[in-house]
Amino acid sequence: MDWQGQKLAEQLMQILLLIAVVVAFVVGYTTASFRTMMLIYAGGVVLTSLITVPNWPLFNRHPLKWLDPSEAEKHPKPQAVVVSSKKKFSKKLVSVLKIIVSLISLNQMTTFCY
Structure with missing residues (x-):
């Protein structure tokens, strides 16, 4: 099909x-x-x-018209490129999450004191 x-x-x-x-x-x-x-x-x-x-x-x-095996070898598959922006994004995300958690815990501490 x-x-x-x-x-x-x-x-x-x-x-x-x-x-x-x-x-x-x-x-x-x-x-x-x-x-x-x-x-x-x-x-x-x-x-x-x-x-x-x-x-x-x-x-x-x-x-579908498939390539012959010899023709397919002439056109190699493109290699995957590793992108390093993921690390930068994940570091930023971790720092933002730490700030949010600290703000939430600070808010809970101030409401507990009342």
Whole structure:
């Protein structure tokens, strides 16, 4: 299943389940039968699964073109760069948290004295 096929399967699933919910609710409400409503909804879920889960040719219209292994070796993966700004941010965050904790404890001490 390709990317467009996944999108189509997702949209079909949402539409079919919504239709199943509406039909099940209307029939269940008019017949005043919770059992009938649940059976219709379960049938809708099964039908939706049969339509959207298998890898039908409909979902495989835009296949991906993979690189040959020799071609992939010519284009190496980019290396991850370590950013040091995290340490600065975490040090600042720790200092801010220490200040907040000290202010809270100071506030508790002053309210305790009254």
